[in-house]
Amino acid sequence: MIERELVIVGAGPGGMAAAISAYENGVRDILLLERDQYPGGILNQCIHTGFGLDYFKEILTGPEYAERFIKKIKAIPEIELSLRSFVTLLTGDKLLTYFKPGRIETVKARCLIMATGCREKTREMVHIGGTRPSGIFSAGLAQKLINIDGLLPGEEIVIVGSGDIGLIMARRFTLEGAKVKAVIEIQDKTRGLLRNVVQCVTDFDIPLYFNHKIVKIFGKDRVTGVSVARVDSDMREVTGTGFKIDCDTVLLSVGLIPENELIEMAGVRIDKKTNCPVSDETNKTSVPGLFVCGNAFMVYDLADSVSKDSEAAGRLAAEYLKKIGRAG
């Protein structure tokens, strides 16, 4: 079986920054596995600006931000980037199995960094009742459909939750000529960045309801509307405050959950509520030599912070490999 010094899973900003930093700290054998056809992770669909202000002191779009890291990776021959490589199994002693078109590979990592990012919470996870017609999307899926595939998911939109992706999509839909009828947030303040509330919602006169929730989704084949009601401080519906909004699309932006099923499989301790690894120090886990960085470690607001913290993961990996006596 093949053994590699350092294996990194996920070539988003997290995994790429970790790979570069591990190299700069002396690691000379790095395998970077990415299931997608391209490196860049979630940044590839974020065609809006708002990246890099911290890290590069410049305002970039998501793909531009990713491109800077991709260039660097490609210039370092000691980093082997393996695309369309989908890791499906992981054991406690860092044995990885991954699918590639045409074959299944198994590799043993002396040190491992997981940078698998996160997924969006679904309607089911926040228990919204009603029917299950077409027209219900996670904000990220809607973003992918519009920005990458050129498809418009709907024309009259209600957005549930005021996470950044939801806010950004409120603007995106409006610019596409669709009507965003409301953003409904159960908390008394936004979950996203203030600049996104202003630039994506207020500037476009989109009603933003705080302390409100979607009670039900209506429609047999396609969404026809939602019912909304105010909630009290215990998040319980206040009777008599309900109203209906007609729409053909419901977008969910109700939070992200780290994708940590693989490390859970390997026996790493996971916090059941947040799905983050239980840890007393950034990037470390309960298994020595197994690090987690980027959105898989905790949900970050900014890609810039992901890059910074992930560099630390690269350093930790280099130190670990030195300690066990095989680096360089």
Add this chain to the structure above:
Amino acid sequence: MKIYDIIIIGAGVVGASISRELSRYKLDIALLEKEIELAFGVSKSNSGIIHPGTQNPPGSLKGKLCVQGNILTRQISRELGVDFKEVGELIVAFTEEEKLRLRELKKEAESLGVPRLEIVDSAWLGKNEPNLSKEALAALYAPTAGIISPYRLVYDLSENAARNGAEFFTETEATAIEKKEYFEISTSKGVFRSRFLINAAGLFADDISRMLGIDDFKITPRKGQEFLLDKKKEHLTNRLIFPLPTKTSKGVLVIKTADGNPMIGPTAEDIEDKDDLSTTDEGLKNVLTRARKMIPLIDGSDIIAYFAGLRPASGNDFIIRHEDKTPGFINVAGIQSPGLTAAPAIALMVCDLLKKSGLTLKKKLIFRSHRKKTIHLFTEPLKKAKALIKKDPGYGDIVCRCEQVSAKEITDAIDRGAKTMDGLKFRTRAQAGRCHGSFCTARLMKILSEKTGVPLKDITKRGKGSRIVLKDRRDD
């Protein structure tokens, strides 16, 4: 115009079972289904349990057919390559009074012919079901209970029936029926004619029957809400866990499903609207409370999906009969639970009724009883998966990450008749995992569009009116 020997209205598990059974004989058979794909009615949203026959009134038709169906399903699943797992069930008593009722239940079930029943005590339960509430006193153990994927069963039954000559017409809704020399069935796709007519229209069986003037029964939908848990919780229980039954239902269960996700439910609510498949906060609360009483470990945050199904109930039993007033017309109505289990026995009973009403059943020279098992990568051991990928690289191209469904399985499903996103989901499990399609929807739409020639913007979730996206901006 072709005159069929037999037309069956409705392609749920009942219609599909009947068509497959009849396809053994030299007959021209057509199946008419109003939806765009098969199994889009009640047969897609149920608990997937092949019941042993317990919890049925002694002497009931449904009890008798359930016991027979449990036996028949085993052979059918072997022939068709559908996974059937005999996991067994426990009906659990929490009070002394309930404990006494277990004996009655056992006696009733034995009178129906349910085999190998046993009453087990709390020590047995502690050892064999460690996650069961410590307050459980005893249980009735029925080892012959099993689980199956209900929609895949329908797809495989129909595929096999079609291979043996039965014809399937989808998006073909029966709207009026006349009995002249033949049955003349007006549909959204023209008029069909047949010598015999079988009504297996599920929730709408009363409407169909009324078209021929027989209106002595009414179908009342009884809603059941079900909640699926993350696959991580697969080993929550080793068996199906039931409370004691009430008069109208088997109660809220902790279910094992064929694909690994545990499920809790269903509720039992009599409603009016045959289209009302909504779930409610009360339903969720009710199901969670009851399920946690049996398995306290279950948590609301484990829920990854939910749905509702409507039991097509008419009174307390099945209605399966030849209508002497309209010779050649057979009603198969009120097929509430345990209809999934009983379906193969219902099919045999219908054959019998046809024979009695004058149809000659002559065996075909060749009946192809077996079909090749559909491949699901996620159920294959690594070694087999490696071999598959070597043979066809498409198996290494994972499309749905949560359930590990490959591009090859998707194209296979389309070749086998999937036309919609739901059709793909039921056949392959793509979009059925924890991210609910956030990741794979776009890719699935593309494959479906490329293979079927349907433009991207016209791909639907489940047929007419359910397009996924409303506009392709490249058309502007």
